[in-house]
Amino acid sequence: MSLIEFTKMQGFGNDFVVIDGPARLTVDEVTRICDRRRGVGADGVLVVSPGNPVAMDYWNADGSPAEMCGNGLRCVGRYARDRGWVTEDEFSIDTPVGLRRVRILAELMEAEMGTPLLEGEEKIEGHSYHLVDIGNPHAVRVVDDLTEIDVRTVGPVVAQQAGFDAGCNVEFMSVVGDVLTMRVWERGVGETMACGTGMAAAVAVALKGADGSMTVNVPGGTGSVEIRDGIAWLTGPAEYSFRGVWDQG
Helix, strand or coil: CCEEEEEEEEECCEEEEEEECCCCCCHHHHHHHHCCCCCCCCCEEEEEECCCCEEEEEEECCCCECCCCHHHHHHHHHHHHHCCCCCCCEEEEEECCEEEEEEEECCEEEEEEECCEEEEEEEECCEEEEEEECCCEEEEEECCCHHHCCHHHHHHHHHHHCCCCCCCEEEEEEEECCEEEEEEEECCCEEECCCHHHHHHHHHHHCCCCCEEEEEEECCEEEEEEEECCEEEEEEECEEEEEEEEECC
16 A cells, blocks of 8 residues: 555544554554654554444554554444444444444443453562453553653563563553552553553452442543443543545655
């Protein structure tokens, strides 16, 4: 491809280049389009293909494929509905980890993150991290003061030492009552404004695997996670930034 038509979308500041599929992008294509100085700029690329169900594929900014993207899933749901590919307020999207449901709630989108599996703890550099699999892997650490964490330095170290074969996302969280505040380092991207599956993983740790709901603050905004019958749901915005055509030169 030399010219790529795209839509730029974001949820909690987690931003994506959205492209109509089917399409298979090379690592070079993904990294170039996600480059914030020479490309469009994004945390990753979403390819959305019409069908029954609509299908979603996702690549991190470094060109690596990801199993799941929670904020991206909400954006895909909004995009598919607005394109007229679906007409219902609730529908399923085919992702690399299976079908995930989304619901349109006026200006917000609710999306099924999956069932968070708490897989014990790992001691890394003297700190305990809770390991969570929610279709993609996470290591979650409870801290007193998020401002004291050098996320960009600690995140990649923990991601490689947490015991997941392909690395993991790393969340740092503090909890006051039913409000959780977190920062995140994402595989293949770095520190981001938000991570949807990470928000769900952190809430699962805070609730110790029980059902319940929490407000979640991330650098990019505030959303909510509810765990119902063991399944985590994330509610928040899925918004358009702009549309354009990218010329690969």
